[in-house]
Amino acid sequence: MSVNVFVLLAMGAAVGFLSGMFGVGGGFLITPLLIFYNIPPAIAVATGANQVIASSFSGALAHLKRKTIDFKLGSMLLVGGIVGSTAGAVVFALLRRVGQLDLFISLLYVGLLGAVGGLMLIESVNAIRASRSTAAPTLKKSGQHNWIHRLPFKMRFRASKLFVSVIPVLGIGAGIGFLSAIMGVGGGFIMIPALIYLLKVPTNVVVGTSLFQIIVVSAYTTMIHATTNQTVDIFLALVLMVGGVAGAQYGAKAGQKLRGEQLRALLALLVLAVALRLGFDLFVRPNSLYSLTSLGGLM
Amino acid sequence: MRAAVLMLAALLCTTAAVAQDAPPPQPVPGAEDDRQRAQQIQEGIQIGLSMDRISITADFSGAQLTIFGALENPDSLLSRQGRYDVVVVLEGPTRPVVVRRKSRVLGMWINTESETFLNVPMSYSIASTRAFQDITDPGSYRRLSLGADNIHLQPADVDDNPVTIEEFTAALRDRKKAGGLFTDNIGGVHFLSQNLFRATLSLAPSVPVGTHKARAFLFRQGVFIKEASTQLVIVKSGFEQAVFRFANNHSFAYGVFAIGLAMLTGWLGRIVFKRD
Structure with a gap:
C-alpha cells in the first residue's frame, strides 16, 4: 500500500475543519474518504475509530472543564456500547471472512448517512424558511412523556435532571457501539439526536456526555480491531489525527461566523454527498468483476 | 521513482579464458557439428545479488531490480549466433488467495462466487532475452512451470467444476497482472559479453515482504540446459x-x-x- 502523506494530512485537516465547524467527530467522513482513496475498508474502519479518539478527546477536555458531562448517563451508555461494539466486531470478522464486509460497510453508510442527511436537510431548510417568513416560529412542544418514559427499571441521572428507564439508554449505547465497530465512526451524529429527542437530555450536557461515551467506545473498538483483525494502521491514524486536530481549531472559528440552520443545511448536503458517492459505487459496474484477497496477512 | 539498482559483477575470468581457447568456428557449421559440440561442452549458469536483503519504506513506489549472472563454458560460436537464451524469474512468497466474483443483485454489484487457491506466489516477475515463443516451445514452459501463465495454481476445492476453476485461475492471473504483481519484461535480459548477462526485473510498489526466490533458466537453441537460483529477502x-x-x-x-x-x-x- 502506497499513499501520499500530504494527501492524508490534507484529508485529516479538511475533515477536522468540518468537524470543528459542525461539532461532530468526523469519523463518518474520514472512513468513506479513506475508502475513496483506495485504503481497504477493513483498515479504513479500524483506523477511523482510532482517529475519532483524538478529535473526541480534544473536545471532551473542554467539556470536562465546563463540567458538562453526565458521567452516570455516560457510563450506562457505555455498558450498552461495549456490548454493541463486541457484537459489531464479531459481525465484522465474520463478514470479512465471507467477503461481504465492503458491501455491508457501504450499505450501512448509504442508509445511515442518507437518512440522517435527508432529515437534517429537511429540518434546516424548514428552519431557514421559517426565519425568512415574518411569522413567529411555532415551537412544537413535544410531550414531556412519550412511550420511552413509561418503560420499567427507571434510574435517576442528576446531572441531566432525568428520571428514565435504563432500557433505552442501554439500547442507544449498544446500537452506537455496533455501528462504531463496523463503520469506524464515533456515532455522535446519531447519539446527539437520540439523546435529545428520545431521552430529552438537556442540550448543554448532550455533547459532553456523547463525547465521553464516544471516546471509550472508540478506544474499545480500536482495541478489538487491533487484537482480532490487526487492521489498525498507526501511521495512517497519526497523520489523520495531526491534520484533524489542527483543522478542527480553524473549523470551530469558521463555525461561529455561520448561522445555525445554514450550518446544518451545509452539513446535511455534505453528508448526502458522501452517501450518494458511496451508493453510486455500489450500482456502477466495477472495472473488474474479480477481486483477490490474500489470507493470513494484510500485505 | 527510486531506482534501487542492485549490482553484482559476477565476473568469471576463468570461464572467459576457457571460451577464448575454444577452437575457431568452421565456416558453415552443420547440425552434426552442433550435436557434437553439445556433447563436449556442459554449459552452466550462475546468478548473484549484491545484497540478499532489501529494505523498503512506506513510500516505496516500485523499483527495478538488476540481477547479474554468468554462463559457464558457453560455446563461443553459438553464443555469437545468439543461440543462448536466459529467462530470469523473481517469485514472491506464497499465500492462500481467495478470488471473488461480483454479480448483479438487485442492481448492486455484490461478491457472489469465490474460489480459494493454495500457495499462490504473491508476486511473479519474469525477464527474458527474447519473446517467449522464440526461446522454446510452450510445452517446455509448462514442464518448467515457467511464466505467469504456467505457474501451477492449486485450488483448495479440487472437486469444483473445472470450468469454474479455469475461469477463476484466469481471473487470478489477470488481477495479479493488473496490480503489477505479475510482470514480464521481454528483452529484459541482456548479454553484456559472451558470458556475462544482466536481467532487469520490476518490483511493484506493493511488492510483498518475505523471501523471494530468484531463478535463472538457461536455454541453448530451445533446449533447457540448466537452472540456478538464489534468495532475496524483502523487508520493511x-x-x-x-x-x-x-x-x-x-x-x-x-x-x-x-x-x-x-x-x-x-x-x-x-x-x-x-x-x-
Missing part, C-alpha cells in the same frame, strides 16, 4: 518493520499504544491551539 525498513511485527505479535500493547497516541494528540492539539 527498520522502524516500520518493527511496528508491523509489534502490531502482529503484541496486538494488545499495540492497541493500547494506538489509543494513548490518539489521546496524546488530542490533548496536544488543545494545548497548541488553546481555544477556551
